[in-house]
Amino acid sequence: xxxxxxxxxxxxxxxxxxxxxxxxxxxxxxxxxxxxxxxxxxxxxxxxxxxxxxxxxxxxxxxxxx
Amino acid sequence: xxxxxxxxxxxxxxxxxxxxxxxxxxxxxxxxxxxxxxxxxxxxxxxxxxxxxxxxxxxxxxxxxxxxxxxxxxxxxxxxxxxxxxxxxxxxxxxxxxxxxxxxxxxxxxxxxxxxxxxxxxxxxxxxxxxxxxxxxxxxxxxxxxxxxxxxxxxxxxxxxxxxxxxxxxxxxxxxxxxxxxxxxxxxxxxxxxx
Numbered sequence: 088x089x090x091x092x093x094x095x096x097x098x099x100x101x102x103x104x105x106x107x108x109x110x111x112x113x114x115x116x117x118x119x120x121x122x123x124x125x126x127x128x129x130x131x132x133x134x135x136x137x138x139x140x141x142x143x144x145x146x147x148x149x150x151x152x153x
Numbered sequence: 154x155x156x157x158x159x160x161x162x163x164x165x166x167x168x169x170x171x172x173x174x175x176x177x178x179x180x181x182x183x184x185x186x187x188x189x190x191x192x193x194x195x196x197x198x199x200x201x202x203x204x205x206x207x208x209x210x211x212x213x214x215x216x217x218x219x220x221x222x223x224x225x226x227x228x229x230x231x232x233x234x235x236x237x238x239x240x241x242x243x244x245x246x247x248x249x250x251x252x253x254x255x256x257x258x259x260x261x262x263x264x265x266x267x268x269x270x271x272x273x274x275x276x277x278x279x280x281x282x283x284x285x286x287x288x289x290x291x292x293x294x295x296x297x298x299x300x301x302x303x304x305x306x307x308x309x310x311x312x313x314x315x316x317x318x319x320x321x322x323x324x325x326x327x328x329x330x331x332x333x334x335x336x337x338x339x340x341x342x343x344x345x346x347x348x
Contacts (some may be wrong), residue, residue: 094235115222115239124236125279129297130228132282140155140317142299148156150305151324 155317156212156231157274157296159305160325161204164332165312168193168203174308176207179275181293186256188272188292189304205304205313208233208272210256216246216255231318232274237290242266274315275302 113121133139168191176182176189189207210233217225217233224239227248246269247255256265277287277294287294293304305315314321 089276117222120223122223124224124239126224127228127234127277127279128282129276129294130226131228132297133228136169139297139299143155143296143301144317144320146299146301146306147320150301150311150314150316152306152311153329 154229155319157210157316158231158318158321159207159209159274159302160314160321161206161310162325162328163202163204165310166191166203166205167310169309171307171309172205172304172313175303176270176272179303180273181288182292183258183272184269186258186270188254188256188270191274205308206252206254207304208274209252210272210274214248215251219245219249221245227281228276232276232296234273234276234278234291235269235271237268237270237278240268240278242268244269271300275300340343 118124173187173189173191180188182188189205191203191205193201193203195201210231212231214225214227214233217223217227220235221243222239222241224235224237225233227230227233228236240336242257244255244257244266247257248252254271255269256271257269259267261267273291275293275295277283278289278291278298280287282294282297295301301304302315305313314324315316
């Protein structure tokens, strides 16, 4: 009886090779001038947050001459 | 609404590189990447001038205009940020930027470029604020914590100012009035002449 090992190795190699051909379906389709990346939590946070702005402006006083 | 800006007072900068060190320390910037650097003109000659340069968070950012994958976005406060997951490391932004701000780490063999890295005004990047992932990709998010960029806060001579553009302009105007001369902003004489 012939050994099955070479066959198994061949199948495993072909499977491995083919798995490398996998392409993710989650592709970001480009549209000129449109940002399609992950959203930034800071963008919304800064826009209407007077508290954060006050905090930053207060902090800015540290850059004034004593 | 504020517009966040940097301004470096060339009459005060003493080329100590404290801003560069503060930036590297706060953001754990990888080796070979310089988000901020100090440029000295006429080094060693009388009247030499130094300025600290990084991304100036342009109002109409040329890097964003040329990016083929549109990985840049601007916050409501005018901070120009980018998404490293979209960046393809093409280097167009580097050619477009007049300040040489975009940096590319050589992460692979044959000097191949990695994802672009630049000053974020210590405002991190996309994703959850203050997360480990954000820190690893973009560095510290000090703005979300109510702090200003580390480079400006660390400046010993207060040459480098960062914050709301109106406040920055007020401080600089006061200084110029005290010096009783025209603004010594770098490039002024090139643009408007000596007279």
